[in-house]
Amino acid sequence: xxxxxxxxxxxxxxxxxxxxxxxxxxxxxxxxxxxxxxxxxxxxxxxxxxxxxxxxxxxxxxxxxxxxxxxxxxxxxxxxxxxxxxxxxxxxxxxxxxxxxxxxxxxxxxxxxxxxxxxxxxxxxxxxxxxxxxxxxxxxxxxxxxxxxxxxx
Ligand SMILES: [Cu+2]
Numbered sequence: 001x002x003x004x005x006x007x008x009x010x011x012x013x014x015x016x017x018x019x020x021x022x023x024x025x026x027x028x029x030x031x032x033x034x035x036x037x038x039x040x041x042x043x044x045x046x047x048x049x050x051x052x053x054x055x056x057x058x059x060x061x062x063x064x065x066x067x068x069x070x071x072x073x074x075x076x077x078x079x080x081x082x083x084x085x086x087x088x089x090x091x092x093x094x095x096x097x098x099x100x101x102x103x104x105x106x107x108x109x110x111x112x113x114x115x116x117x118x119x120x121x122x123x124x125x126x127x128x129x130x131x132x133x134x135x136x137x138x139x140x141x142x143x144x145x146x147x148x149x150x151x152x153x
Pocket of ligand 1: 122
């Protein structure tokens with residue numbers, strides 16, 4: 001009986017160690033600001049969580065002030081605004097684009113999926129989807145296409 005217990009605790013230890021190692025590699029902290037009434041923001045948060053981002057969810061009644069503070073250009077505004085690794089992520093940007101941003105580290109303020117494109121993560125509308133671009137922006141007003149997303153792909 002004692003032997004079984006020891007074996008069991010060794011197995012538990014091994015699993016928890018493996019879990020920790022995985023977290024250290026994959027998890028990235030992200031702060032998300034959203035208005036209390038935003039449903040699609042919550043869906044987007046679920047999307048990034050599935051891609052191993054650890055989300056600090058902050059509800060704000062003044063999203064305009066947040067966007068101004070972090071330098072989101074008015075024409076690129078969307079619903080939620082997130083901060084990860086010093087980059088600003090505006091709106092329904094796919095997690096894969098955020099990962100690409102964090103790997104390539106371009107000299108930009110951040111990324112945006114302007115507006116609320118149908119079919120983007122958190123904006124699933126049954127079969128309806130738009131083509132949309134994720135753009136990068138910098139503090140000098142330069143906006144560049146970062147990645148193109150075609151409906152149905
Ligand atoms: Cu939204």
